Amino acid sequence: MTTTVRRARPDDATTLGAIHVRSWQRGYDGLLPADVLADLDPVARGQWWAQLLQAQDGTPDDTPGPVTHVAERGGAVVGFVGTGPVRGSDHGESASTAELFLYVDPEAWRGGVGRELMATATARLTRAGYTDAMLWVLEGNARAIGFYEATGWEHDGVRRVEVIPGVTAAELGYRRQLG
Template identity: 40%
Template structure:
C-alpha cells in the first residue's frame, strides 16, 4: 500500500476532524469520561482545523497528514512551544499526533513522527516536546520507542470540565 506524509492543506480539515474524534474515542477510553468521548463533535473539530490550517506559519508551525491509498489516515500538528519554561525559538512542540485506530500498529504513526521531527529540526528548533495523558501507556510506549523521554513536566488540566493530568516528553533534534 502506498503511504506518504505531506503538509496539510485547508481541504484536509474534514478528515482531520473525523480522525481526531475516532482516535480520541479509542485512545482515551477509560482516561476521559465516556459521555464526553461519545459526544465529540467532528464538525466542531473540522472548523477548528480549518482555522489552524489557515493560520499555519510553515515551516515553524503547521500540520502534516499521512495518506494511504489517497485517503488521510493520520495527522500531526506542531508549533513553537507555548510552555512558559521553554524558549519558543529553540523548542518546538508536537501539539498532536493521531491516526485512525484501524491503522494503529502499521507504521503510520512512526512515519508521521519521523517526518514531524525532521520538519522541526529543519525549522531550526534544537529540541521538541509533547504532552501525553498520564495513564495513556500505549502512547507513552510509542513515544519512548521513538526516542522521547519524560522530562519531569506535569500539568493538571480541567479545561473540558474534568481533571486530566498530562506529562511532558522531550527529545533533542538534529538534521
C-alpha cells in the same frame, strides 16, 4: 501499504476533525469519562481544523511557525502531526524548543503511520532551527507512552493538570533532542 506524508491543506479539515475525535474516543477510553468522549463533535473539531489550517496555509516548512502534515494511505488521510512553537510556557522552554502533537486514526494504529509522521515532524523541526521538542501525553495512556518512548522521547518529569473538554486530566511532558 505505502504511507505518503504531505502538508495538510484547508480541505483536509473535515477529515482531520473526524480522525481527531475517533482517536480520542478509542485512545482515551477508560482514561476520560465515557460521556465526555461520546459528546465529542467531529464537525466542531473539523471547523476548528479549518481555521487552523487556513492560518497555516503558505507557512514554509523551514520556518518556526506552526505547520501540520497528514499521512495518506490509498489516497485517504489516516493521521496527522502538528508542529511549531511551544504553546504556553509550562516548564521553561526556550525559543529553540518546539512542540508537537500527533494523532492516527485507530484503524491505522500499529501500521507505521505514526513513525512516518514522527520522522517528518522531527526533520521539519530540525530544518526550522529547533534543537529540541516537547509534547504532552495523557497520563495512563500506555499505548501512546510506549510509542513515544520507542521513538526516542523521554518523560521529563513534568506533569500538568488540564481541563480537557470539561474534565480535569493529568498530562505528562515528554522531550527529545533534534538533529
